[in-house]
Amino acid sequence: MIIALLMICFSLYSFFGWVIEVVYRSWNQKTFVNAGFLRGFFVPIYGVVALFFVALDDFSNPYPLIVQFILYTILASALEYIVGFFSERVLHVRLWSYEDNRFNLHGRICLKYSLIWGGLGVFFIEVLHPWVWDKVVLLNEWQAIIVASVLAVYFIIDFAYSISLGRKLGILLETGYQRIITSDAFELEKWLRQEKRLVLAFSHLRKNMSEAISKKFENNLGVVLDQYKSILSIKELDIEFIEDDDYLECVKEILENREFLKTKNFKHHQSSIFDHVLKVSFLAYKICRQKGWDYRSAARGGLLHDFFLYDWRDGNDPGRPTKNFHGFRHSKIALKNSMSLFELNKVEKDIILKHMWPLTPRIPKYKESFLIVFLDKYVATYEFLFKLKKEKRIISNDV
Ligand SMILES: [Fe+2]
Numbered sequence: 001m002i003i004a005l006l007m008i009c010f011s012l013y014s015f016f017g018w019v020i021e022v023v024y025r026s027w028n029q030k031t032f033v034n035a036g037f038l039r040g041f042f043v044p045i046y047g048v049v050a051l052f053f054v055a056l057d058d059f060s061n062p063y064p065l066i067v068q069f070i071l072y073t074i075l076a077s078a079l080e081y082i083v084g085f086f087s088e089r090v091l092h093v094r095l096w097s098y099e100d101n102r103f104n105l106h107g108r109i110c111l112k113y114s115l116i117w118g119g120l121g122v123f124f125i126e127v128l129h130p131w132v133w134d135k136v137v138l139l140n141e142w143q144a145i146i147v148a149s150v151l152a153v154y155f156i157i158d159f160a161y162s163i164s165l166g167r168k169l170g171i172l173l174e175t176g177y178q179r180i181i182t183s184d185a186f187e188l189e190k191w192l193r194q195e196k197r198l199v200l201a202f203s204h205l206r207k208n209m210s211e212a213i214s215k216k217f218e219n220n221l222g223v224v225l226d227q228y229k230s231i232l233s234i235k236e237l238d239i240e241f242i243e244d245d246d247y248l249e250c251v252k253e254i255l256e257n258r259e260f261l262k263t264k265n266f267k268h269h270q271s272s273i274f275d276h277v278l279k280v281s282f283l284a285y286k287i288c289r290q291k292g293w294d295y296r297s298a299a300r301g302g303l304l305h306d307f308f309l310y311d312w313r314d315g316n317d318p319g320r321p322t323k324n325f326h327g328f329r330h331s332k333i334a335l336k337n338s339m340s341l342f343e344l345n346k347v348e349k350d351i352i353l354k355h356m357w358p359l360t361p362r363i364p365k366y367k368e369s370f371l372i373v374f375l376d377k378y379v380a381t382y383e384f385l386f387k388l389k390k391e392k393r394i395i396s397n398d399v
Pocket residue numbers: 305306330355356
């Protein structure tokens with residue numbers, strides 16, 4: 001009976017943990033995130049830590065609150081460290097990392113969150129657990145055993161399924177680039193859909209995946225990118241000097257649009273929005289043509305990816321639709337602006353909406369979108385690191 005009741009408590013606390021994680025991560029990422037490693041509505045580490053707290057309670061109860069707080073902080077940190085360690089060893093995936101936080105240990109735990117766990121521990125033992133326990137003990141023996149058994153079976157299935165998915169994610173980090181490059185759009189969509197939930201749930205994993213993909217892009221595209229370095233160093237890239245007729249044909253409609261040309265008036269990185277997007281678009285076009293990808297969508301999506309008409313560094317710019325979170329929100333604004341003026345296909349929409357990945361969590365669907373994610377950062381870094389020359393150059397078919 002007591003085991004059945006503890007199983008029910010474990011499930012309840014895992015569920016409460018899931019609610020905390022969903023609220024925290026969804027707030028941080030500005031979109032709904034189904035948090036945690038399991039598919040269902042549970043984050044079991046909260047359940048495990050809670051049961052350890054309960055076990056510790058008999059021992060810690062006579063001591064003052066501050067001592068209990070310290071004990072809970074140490075216990076929760078030890079458990080978090082162990083789970084982090086095993087997920088890295090068994091799954092070969094780092095599900096979270098506190099490396100950017102001060103006073104962290106191997107990125108698996110850090111002081112700030114350990115103190116938060118300690119605080120939650122005191123609240124849990126003093127307030128939440130007594131309240132929950134009073135309710136749970138009202139179940140009769142059979143009710144408790146049936147509910148606990150159903151929950152146990154559910155946890156075992158979900159856990160086994162998630163472990164296999166987690167292992168696949170380790171492989172994904174190794175092979176992701178290759179699959180993006182070699183799969184066709186349909187295969188790629190299918191494959192990414194399978195991995196989507198975990199990639200969404202763990203921002204650290206997204207960061208790893210994006211870094212691995214960017215590094216591979218940079219290595220594999222090195223020769224092509226070197227060929228076009230000259231255009232990256234130009235501060236004002238005038239469209240009249242681009243003599244690639246096929247490229248101009250793809251983007252003609254956009255470049256003739258007066259509303260879009262207003263992007264010339266807004267500073268972005270070291271030049272204007274217009275200069276930045278033109279470079280991204282032109283490079284994407286050249287690379288896609290070489291690889292036999294959808295170069296038209298890449299050229300158009302690349303050109304429209306930052307189509308917003310305000311100074312993002314000026315929080316008081318009256319034309320700015322949102323005061324905060326420009327990084328998270330401008331892709332949606334760019335898509336809205338673009339759709340109000342142009343007919344877009346699904347690749348172009350995906351490019352514009354997902355170009356801030358992995359900052360915005362929704363994973364790109366097409367290889368052309370991944371390419372723009374990479375080129376956007378590549379061009380911006382180049383603009384930032386190198387002093388741009390204020391000159392106009394001719395870019396032709398044979399550059
Ligand atoms: Fe952007």
